[in-house]
Amino acid sequence: MPQGDKSRYTDKQVRKAEHIAVSYEARGVPEKAAEARAWATVNKDDGGGKKPGGSGRGRSTGHPAAHAGGEAGGKASAARTPEQRSASAKKAAETRRRNAAKA
Numbered sequence: 001m002p003q004g005d006k007s008r009y010t011d012k013q014v015r016k017a018e019h020i021a022v023s024y025e026a027r028g029v030p031e032k033a034a035e036a037r038a039w040a041t042v043n044k045d046d047g048g049g050k051k052p053g054g055s056g057r058g059r060s061t062g063h064p065a066a067h068a069g070g071e072a073g074g075k076a077s078a079a080r081t082p083e084q085r086s087a088s089a090k091k092a093a094e095t096r097r098r099n100a101a102k103a
Contacts, residue, residue, distance in 0.1 A: 008049025009042070017042045 006014065017038040022033035077085060 006039075006049075010050045011093045013046060013050065014044050016045075 009017075017035075020038035020041050021031075021034045023033060024037055029037065080088075
């Protein structure tokens, strides 16, 4: 299998990579870089192609890329005072209102 060949990836993995790439492009990442990052994320998440014949065959996934940020955010929030959390929530709500008015 030549380098860059995607034939061993499942349809779900391909859809996941496409969705991730679109998200990166929406944030201003160039198309080629977005595609490379997307496939790197799928590989990190699933351990490579899942179709028979690939090195990832038969292994379950812990979805590390999908869960990387959850713990850190919870710890950071817990270390703040109730007043700080409230101020942050109010600021976020105002930002959402402002962005909704633009759209």
